[in-house]
Structure formats: C-alpha cells, structure tokens
Amino acid sequence: MAGPEIEALIRQIAKLPGLGPRSARRIALALIKKRTLLLDPLVQAMTSAANTVRVCSACGNFDSTDPCAICCDPRRDPKIVCVVEDVADLWAMERASVFRGRYHVSGGLLSPLSGVGPEDLKIDKLLERVRRDGVAEVILALAATVDGQTTSHYVAERLQTTGVAVSGLAHGMPVGGELDYLDDGTISAALRARRPVT
Amino acid sequence: MAGPEIEALIRQIAKLPGLGPRSARRIALALIKKRTLLLDPLVQAMTSAANTVRVCSACGNFDSTDPCAICCDPRRDPKIVCVVEDVADLWAMERASVFRGRYHVSGGLLSPLSGVGPEDLKIDKLLERVRRDGVAEVILALAATVDGQTTSHYVAERLQTTGVAVSGLAHGMPVGGELDYLDDGTISAALRARRPVT
Numbered sequence: 001m002a003g004p005e006i007e008a009l010i011r012q013i014a015k016l017p018g019l020g021p022r023s024a025r026r027i028a029l030a031l032i033k034k035r036t037l038l039l040d041p042l043v044q045a046m047t048s049a050a051n052t053v054r055v056c057s058a059c060g061n062f063d064s065t066d067p068c069a070i071c072c073d074p075r076r077d078p079k080i081v082c083v084v085e086d087v088a089d090l091w092a093m094e095r096a097s098v099f100r101g102r103y104h105v106s107g108g109l110l111s112p113l114s115g116v117g118p119e120d121l122k123i124d125k126l127l128e129r130v131r132r133d134g135v136a137e138v139i140l141a142l143a144a145t146v147d148g149q150t151t152s153h154y155v156a157e158r159l160q161t162t163g164v165a166v167s168g169l170a171h172g173m174p175v176g177g178e179l180d181y182l183d184d185g186t187i188s189a190a191l192r193a194r195r196p197v198t
Numbered sequence: 199m200a201g202p203e204i205e206a207l208i209r210q211i212a213k214l215p216g217l218g219p220r221s222a223r224r225i226a227l228a229l230i231k232k233r234t235l236l237l238d239p240l241v242q243a244m245t246s247a248a249n250t251v252r253v254c255s256a257c258g259n260f261d262s263t264d265p266c267a268i269c270c271d272p273r274r275d276p277k278i279v280c281v282v283e284d285v286a287d288l289w290a291m292e293r294a295s296v297f298r299g300r301y302h303v304s305g306g307l308l309s310p311l312s313g314v315g316p317e318d319l320k321i322d323k324l325l326e327r328v329r330r331d332g333v334a335e336v337i338l339a340l341a342a343t344v345d346g347q348t349t350s351h352y353v354a355e356r357l358q359t360t361g362v363a364v365s366g367l368a369h370g371m372p373v374g375g376e377l378d379y380l381d382d383g384t385i386s387a388a389l390r391a392r393r394p395v396t
C-alpha cells in the first residue's frame with residue numbers, strides 16, 4: 001500500500017544486518033521525510049565509499065588507500081602483527097587504542113562444520129609476511145569460541161617453522177564485570193590465570 | 199582508523215532512527231563487503247524513492263502517484279475518513295487490512311508544551327474535505343496519549359459544525375494481551391467498555 005518504490009526501499013533496508021521489517025519501515029519513512037538531511041547525504045556517503053574503499057593488499061583492512069593507513073603508518077611497529085578474524089575486530093582493537101603494531105585479517109575462522117578449511121583463510125599470506133618482514137611476534141586475537149581456538153592452534157602450529165613468538169589474548173574477567181554474571185568457563189579461566197596483587 | 203569515507207558512511211548511518219554507533223559500524227561493514235548484494239541495490243532504491251515519492255495532496259500519504267493509490271482506489275469508500283498522525287500509522291492501519299475507507303494524515307498532534315498548535319496540523323484541510331466530499335464518518339485513530347486525546351477532542355469539536363459523525367478507536371485489552379501485564383488505565387478502560395459475551 002506504500003507504493004512500489006517505498007516497498008522496494010523497505011525490502012532493501014531490511015536486508016541490512018540487525019534490521020527487521022519494523023525498523024526498516026521506520027528508517028525508510030525517516031529517509032523519505034528528511035530527504036536533504038538524511039537520504040541525500042547517505043546516498044553520497046555510500047557512493048563515495050563504494051568508489052574509494054578497497055581491501056589493503058598487505059593486511060586485509062578496508063581503506064581508501066592501499067596499503068591502508070595503518071600499514072603505512074611509520075609509528076606502528078611492523079614487527080608485531082595481530083591476527084583478527086574480521087575488519088570489525090580490527091576496528092574494535094583500534095578503539096581500545098592500545099595496540100601499536102600492525103594487523104592481519106584472516107577473513108574467517110576454521111570451521112569443519114561450515115566447510116571452512118585452511119585454504120579459505122589468509123594463513124599462507126601470514127607466513128609469507130612473517131618471513132619477509134622478519135616479524136618478531138604474532139598475537140592471535142581470535143574469538144574465544146571453539147572455532148576461534150581451533151584456528152588459533154592451527155595458525156600457531158603453522159607458524160612454528162618460522163620461529164616467530166606466538167601469543168593469544170588473555171582470558172579472564174571483563175573489566176567492569178561482576179562475578180555473579182560470569183559463566184563458569186570464564187571464572188575457571190580467570191582463576192587459573194590468577195596474578196599476584198601488587 | 200577506518201578511512202575518512204568509511205567514517206563518513208558510519209556517521210551518516212548512525213543518524214537513522216533506532217541506530218547507534220555500534221549498529222552503524224556493523225551495517226557500514228556489511229555494505230562495503232557486499233557491494234553488489236547490499237550497497238548498490240540500496241543506493242538505487244534510495245535514489246528511485248527520492249525521485250518518485252511525493253506527498254498525496256488529498257490525504258498526506260506518501261506514494262509515487264498524486265493522489266495516492268488509496269485515494270484513487272474506487273473500491274475504497276470516500277465517505278469514511280480515518281485521521282492518523284503519521285504515514286507510519288497509516289501503514290499500520292493498512293497492515294491490519296480491515297479499514298476500507300480513506301485517510302487523512304494530520305502530520306502531528308497538538309502539543310502546547312512542544313509549541314504545536316492547530317495551525318501546524320492539517321485540520322482546516324480536513325474540514326474542507328469533509329464538506330466538499332460529503333464525508334459521513336470521521337474515525338480519529340490517534341495515539342491513546344495525552345496529546346493524542348487532546349487532539350482528538352479538538353478535531354471533534356471543529357468537526358461539529360459540519361454535522362459529520364465522529365468516532366475514535368476503542369480502548370481495551372490488546373488481542374493476545376495478558377491481564378497481568380496490562381497497566382491500570384487499560385484495565386479500567388476495558389472494564390468500563392465491557393461488552394456482552396455472545
């Protein structure tokens with residue numbers, strides 16, 4: 001009843017992650033109502049992103065330059081490489097603004113059940129990079145799930161031949177977390193990794 | 199760290215209703231990753247909607263034709279007009295697919311606190327329409343809030359001179375609602391409006 005163009009717009013918006021038909025209708029209506037404030041600038045931002053953004057050939061990040069700004073930044077240590085599953089995880093690391101090395105986006109996790117094998121991840125490229133650039137440490141910042149841990153073990157094994165130091169993110173209580181709300185696995189990991197209070 | 203074009207895209211997406219920075223980042227990443235599946239068709243749908251959709255001069259609905267498809271539909275009774283606050287409410291009524299009359303979008307509710315007065319709503323236009331088309335009934339389908347009820351009373355008063363029958367949506371239990379979860383106001387309204395069980 002809303003006209004074919006509006007229906008098409010709602011359908012397309014509802015395909016975006018996290019949006020259902022209800023929020024898609026709300027967004028479509030806002031776009032139509034506030035054309036100069038919302039619709040036009042969004043079309044422009046999307047077109048500009050589509051025209052300029054590419055995958056960094058060094059690390060797999062998205063940026064308008066290749067290599068990306070992080071790979072080009074001389075203040076960032078090329079000898080420390082952090083392996084993340086996805087660009088979203090790279091952004092999350094950057095928001096914490098504590099890591100000053102470079103990244104390697106694996107593009108996924110090993111998952112025998114979903115048919116994702118080693119050849120689907122950029123692991124050969126990581127080995128090549130470690131050897132070529134004389135990387136000193138690889139930090140595996142993958143998800144603390146079964147697939148994430150399987151992938152971490154696999155990558156660590158493959159890296160053994162290069163002699164590089166391999167580490168993983170620590171397990172423990174999230175900062176601000178309350179014991180009462182933690183799952184058993186996290187509590188026992190935090191207990192095993194307990195540290196002297198200074 | 200994500201490049202100026204991606205940052206601009208995220209900022210623009212975060213302005214849409216119901217989206218925060220987190221969901222905006224997720225959507226921006228999905229758009230960039232799935233360009234042919236998501237980004238290109240969405241730009242196209244937005245451009246097409248921007249170019250074709252206009253406000254129906256008769257009722258205030260959005261459609262690519264003016265008058266809109268509802269106002270042009272000969273099967274819909276022009277003698278019954280349902281007043282809604284917004285096009286979103288019109289869509290909600292249409293989804294229920296029980297109303298076979300036409301609409302009048304008021305464009306807002308009276309709200310002395312927010313400085314919305316009668317001249318901001320399309321009430322003169324409603325009166326004109328009622329007189330010109332010989333409308334038999336006006337159904338006020340406005341929100342069951344203070345502003346909604348204030349507006350209903352005001353519109354009903356203004357319509358008195360035309361002699362048209364004026365009704366409002368019934369108050370009561372939502373279908374599928376449980377007594378335990380209802381607020382006191384709804385329970386007492388439902389009790390006062392109780393009906394014989396047949």
